[in-house]
Amino acid sequence: RKQGRRIKRKTQKETDTSDQASELPPRAFVFSKGKVSAPLKALVNDLKGVMSPNTARALKAQRRNKIKDFVDVAGSLHVSFFLIVSSTEQSSYLRLVRSPRGPTLTFRIRSYALAADLAATLRRPYSAGNAVWQSNPLLVLSDFDQSQQEQSLAATMLRNLFPPINVQTLQISACRRIVMLHQRPAEEGGGVELRQYVIKAAPTNVSRGAPRSSRIKKLTRGNRVPSLGRYGSMADYLAGRGGYSSESGGETDDDEKVDLPQDYVGRGAVRDQRVGVRLHEIGPRLSLELVKVQEGVCDGAVLF
Incomplete structure (x- = not known):
């Protein structure tokens, strides 16, 4: 105090340290840029499901919004990635951006199938409940060649999109989804394919006649x-x-049957129960081709 008045010494609260920020799971903004068709807008919503729960499901970009606007708010919200869907007269693109300094990977969307398209092809489509989207998916990266610089960078960027798994503290009841990213060989056309599956576990000793x-x-x-x-x-x-x-797991092969170390989601999926593990594809399904790698956020120099 000075002459009966309090002296203000702290002007603002201390911000999170870098160590605390690094403990947070990676977060992403998923939005479209420019004029896109209705199916691409639906694809944006499906990609938000892939990135759940570490994304803003209600985020809607306006035409007047610039990339700089998202970069400005990304730091305070601990958002480290942007997934941007855009379209031109020639093709549609998906840009994967690391905020705030890049790099930026640009993928050409060769083909895609929405979650609704996959459900329409099935007689009994799987309906994912809200609980499926409340936990992080398991990531499977397949056949990325680390000796090729562009594939190595793409694998690193895609791996960092999702939080790592701590085997010591992992609860298997939280493992509800799998996101698979497969690098196709050059003789098959190359490119990256994305699939998303829901995991189901059914007891193997249930009589088939009962259900x-x-x-x-x-x-x-x-x-x-x-x-x-x-x-x-x-x-x-x-x-x-x-x-x-x-619905019994008795029809699965022996290599698809496991003994549960913990309780899982589903009827009869309890600890020490032998279950058959099944994957149900829920979409979206994408076929991507890496066409450009930039060092900055969308407008930097081309690296490859």
């Missing part, structure tokens, strides 16, 4: 008799043709 008999009770409830005209016999109906496949 089907329960389905028959549900179908015949209220005097509603199921149509059997497309089946040759009742045996064909009970065998699960027409989409009524078993």
Whole structure:
């Protein structure tokens, strides 16, 4: 105090140190830039699901927004990556940007399938609940050649998009999704393919007749008799043709069966239970071609 008045010595709160910031999981903004079609806007929403929960699902970029606007707010929100979807008359592109100083990888989108497109091709599509998006996915990188500089950089950037796994503290109940990134060989056209799957575990010692008999009770409830005209016999109906496949893990191969060390999500998936592990693709599905590597944020010099 000076002459009865308090002297203000601290003008602002201390910010997080670099060590504390490094402990945070990587976060990403996913948005479109410029004029894009409705399917590409839907692709942006699907990519937000891939990056969940470490992304802003409600983020919407305006036409007047510049890349600099996102860079300015990224530091305070601990956002380290941008995934930017854009389109030209020739092709569509996905840019992977490391904020705030780059580098920037530009991928040409060769082809893509939305989550809704994949669901439309299935008789019984898997519906992912909200709990699936609340945990980080497991990342699988396949066939990236570390001796090639551009593939090595791409693998490093893609790996840093997702938080690393701590095996000592990992709870397997949080492992609900898998994101696979596969580098295709040159003789097959090259490029990177992205797939996303949901993990399901079903007990292997459940009788196949039990779940089907329960389905028959549900179908015949209220005097509603199921149509059997497309089946040759009742045996064909009970065998699960027409989409009524078993939910048991007994149909999986031996190399797909494991003993659970912890409780998992699903009926009967408890500790020490032998289960069959299945993957259900939920999309999106992308085929990408790396066309440019820049040293800055979208507008730097071309490295390769």
